[in-house]
Amino acid sequence: MNSDGTCELEMEVGTPPDSVLPKYNATPPTPDLARRDTTAAASPGTSSGYAQGWVTDPVQIWVNSEQINVSWNWSGVPQTCASLYSYSEGVPASFAGWYKVSQSIFPITDCVYNPTTDVFYTEAGGGAYVNWQDDSWPGCSTSANSYYWPIYAEGDNFGNLYGNYAWTLTGSGVGCINLLTPNFQLIRTYN
Amino acid sequence: MLPKMLHWIHGHVFLLIGIFTLCLLLLIQPGEIRTGDAFPTANPLPILLRILIAPMYLAWMLWSAAQVAIVGPVGLPQPWASILSGIGFVAGLAPYALADYILGLWHRQKLKRSAFGTRS
Numbered sequence: 177m178n179s180d181g182t183c184e185l186e187m188e189v190g191t192p193p194d195s196v197l198p199k200y201n202a203t204p205p206t207p208d209l210a211r212r213d214t215t216a217a218a219s220p221g222t223s224s225g226y227a228q229g230w231v232t233d234p235v236q237i238w239v240n241s242e243q244i245n246v247s248w249n250w251s252g253v254p255q256t257c258a259s260l261y262s263y264s265e266g267v268p269a270s271f272a273g274w275y276k277v278s279q280s281i282f283p284i285t286d287c288v289y290n291p292t293t294d295v296f297y298t299e300a301g302g303g304a305y306v307n308w309q310d311d312s313w314p315g316c317s318t319s320a321n322s323y324y325w326p327i328y329a330e331g332d333n334f335g336n337l338y339g340n341y342a343w344t345l346t347g348s349g350v351g352c353i354n355l356l357t358p359n360f361q362l363i364r365t366y367n
Numbered sequence: 368m369l370p371k372m373l374h375w376i377h378g379h380v381f382l383l384i385g386i387f388t389l390c391l392l393l394l395i396q397p398g399e400i401r402t403g404d405a406f407p408t409a410n411p412l413p414i415l416l417r418i419l420i421a422p423m424y425l426a427w428m429l430w431s432a433a434q435v436a437i438v439g440p441v442g443l444p445q446p447w448a449s450i451l452s453g454i455g456f457v458a459g460l461a462p463y464a465l466a467d468y469i470l471g472l473w474h475r476q477k478l479k480r481s482a483f484g485t486r487s
Contacts, residue, residue, distance in 0.1 A: 229405070234417055234424045273435070312435050314427030317452065341405040348399040350456075351392055354412060355424060360405035
C-alpha cells in the first residue's frame with residue numbers, strides 16, 4: 177500500500193520448478209516411437225490391422241483399453257509411397273470408475289526418400305494420446321492415471337504392420353499402480 | 368503358551384496368509400510413476416503375490432465402490448479421508464478372515480457329526 181492510498185502488486189512471471197509440482201500431475205515422458213513389431217505381409221494392395229493396448233487388474237479384468245484400427249494401400253515397389261486408407265480409434269472395454277480425461281487422435285502419413293538406397297521410407301497409419309483416470313482406485317491416495325502416450329498402428333510400403341503402446345501409469349500409495357499391468361497386441365486382420 | 372499359539376495359528380491360516388501378503392506388498396516399492404513400452408510389459412508383482420492378493424484386491428475394490436456410492440467420487444475431507452482409507456486398508460484382510468470362519472464352522476460341524484455318529 178502506497179502513502180497516496182494506491183496499491184502495488186509485485187508478480188513473478190515464469191514456470192515453477194519441477195520440484196514444487198506434484199509428481200502425479202507431471203507430463204508423461206516423451207513417447208518412444210521406435211518400431212516394435214512386425215507381422216508378415218501378404219500381397220500388394222490394401223492391408224488392415226489394429227494395435228490394441230489394455231491395462232488389467234490382479235483378477236485380469238480390463239480396467240481400460242485402446243484400439244487403433246488402420247487400413248493402408250501399398251505396392252511393394254521401393255520407389256513409391258504407401259498411402260493411408262483409413263484409421264480409427266476405439267475402446268474395446270473399460271471398468272467402472274475409469275474415465276477418459278483427454279484424447280487426441282492423429283494420422284501418420286510419412287514418405288521420405290533416401291537417395292543412398294533409392295527407397296522411399298513410408299509410414300501410413302494412426303495413433304492416439306489418451307489419458308484414463310480413476311479417482312478411487314484401490315490402494316491409491318491420489319487419482320490413478322493410465323496414459324497411452326501414444327498407442328499407434330502403421331503400415332509401410334512392403335505390407336509390414338507396426339505398432340507400439342508407450343504406457344505410463346501414475347498414482348501414489350501402497351498397491352495402487354502396482355496392481356495394474358499393461359498389455360499389448362498387434363493383429364493383422366486383412367491381407 | 369506354545370500349544371495356545373499353535374491352536375490360534377491352526378484356526379487363522381488364511382488370515383496369516385493375508386497378513387503375509389500385505390507384508391509382501393509393503394516390501395514392494397510403492398512408486399508413483401511406472402513407464403514402458405509394449406515389449407516387454409512386465410508385471411510389477413511376482414506371480415505368487417498376484418494370486419495371493421486377489422481376495423484382498425476384491426475387498427479393496429468393494430470398499431472403494433461402497434465409498435463412492437455413499438460419499439461420492441470426491442470423497443470426504445481430512446482427517447475423515449485418512450481414517451476411511453485406513454479402515455479400507457485393513458478391510459482387505461476380511462476375505463481371509465471370512466475363509467477362516469467358514470473353515471472353522473465346517474470343521475466344528477464335522478466334529479459334531481462325528482460325535483453324534485459315535486453316540487448312535
